[in-house]
Amino acid sequence: MQFNEFYNERTGLTVGIKKVLFSESTPYQKVEVLETDTWGNMMTIDGMVMLSEKDEFVYHEMIAHPAMFAHPEPKRVLIIGGGDGGTAREVMRHPAVTHVDMVEIDEAVVRASKQFLPEVGAFDDPRLHVHYEDGIRFVEQVTDPYDVIIIDGSDPVGPAVALFSESFYRNCRKALSGQGVLTAQTESPWVGSYHPAIRNLFSLLKETFEVSEMYLAFIPLYPAGMWSLAFTSRGIHPHDPDVSERVEKGTMRMGSALRYYNRDIHHAAFALPGFVRDILE
């Protein structure tokens, strides 16, 4: 049995599958966990790979640490989506963290992850509070602001469309504390059909936040193996000297828990190939 995810007509990923471990059509989407040949268990949503046990460290380290190290003292963190728990796990490696709200619209994602991806999520950490709610509405109603917000949603189809909208990001900005930092996943630069969505998103981020930068990560099971993310903030820049200092010290302390992110990667990830810059113009 083979899983296919084509991102460009008939081009894309093929993965050998041993067994379907979980398959449920929820009110929001189809959630599956597949046992693969060589990537451990792999979760898909509506036929798109979300993570595998073997490669999830890249995505989760790269969506969490650039923001978490940028903030001088990230106590309160909000994660929109992220139901597999991997982003929360990386967030909670930072000792400053006292409270994490994770707002996952689909409880089936959390249930499937706890059962079939048990090493991914840090669901037992008492700092983590899981809410099965619509992240769009949750952000509208924030009263106690967050130091870091991470938008760990799926692709801009289905329930995640509004995660690419202007009003959502305006509400996110309001929900951030004074030195707040926000990161989000923003699709693969190699998928032409997403270029308009990426361009619009970065254009509205630029209008909404004082700092907004794209950065990149190598994710083998995502379309074309290249993934883009957004770093935005109310003033902190990823290359600020005190950010570099925190990254340097913090990555040393975390040691081998980090398998992708490090000091060099923190800065290098913001270098964009010409064809990627062109998408943003």
Added chain:
Amino acid sequence: MQFNEFYNERTGLTVGIKKVLFSESTPYQKVEVLETDTWGNMMTIDGMVMLSEKDEFVYHEMIAHPAMFAHPEPKRVLIIGGGDGGTAREVMRHPAVTHVDMVEIDEAVVRASKQFLPEVGAFDDPRLHVHYEDGIRFVEQVTDPYDVIIIDGSDPVGPAVALFSESFYRNCRKALSGQGVLTAQTESPWVGSYHPAIRNLFSLLKETFEVSEMYLAFIPLYPAGMWSLAFTSRGIHPHDPDVSERVEKGTMRMGSALRYYNRDIHHAAFALPGFVRDILE
């Protein structure tokens, strides 16, 4: 019709194919050119993707420019392999170049490229001299040294195995001029079966050259979308201030001819994720 290249049991790339344009079993390998859905024409050797018209710019810019800009005046360049002509094209964007020797063992690669990938190779440039010879032997017999050598061979199976050997790199070093720089393709860090070959190669490069560094590029049609390359030299380091200055000026001059490589990428490509560093240790 679909093309598959699996790099990890049954995981890998699938590409939609309209037509087989060229297929020849040569004394060395099977060379094919396939017309794809969305990547233009694509060349494969022994079932492994070498390049497509749509993504070849990444590989060719990234194997050529880090070396070409590192050398203060790269007049004489040797390319081992590179029969599609794309590396030579990028090399010859540098105005200092007076003479390029391209040593391709298999004339079928050049013939198929000229016919079906006509935009890739710069075969009409009078500075380019194509030799249908074994690159291993060619390097043994060099008398007039080269400023830059680029090892643009295929994977370490079949005729390219010796391109990963110690004696080959010792001969390359002898064939370099005093400030000589050499780059080589060194496989995907996500393919576990290549880890011993990558580790051995970088260990022997470290013994053979004064400077040896790995760098990375996002190549969508190569295994896992992540490719590693080696930068080695008789002393010049890619981050030397005068190299940065040449990159800055030269990339400005080349303008939109460069679609991946730029000043930021030149430096950022050398940042390695932890799991990649681990391969080298």
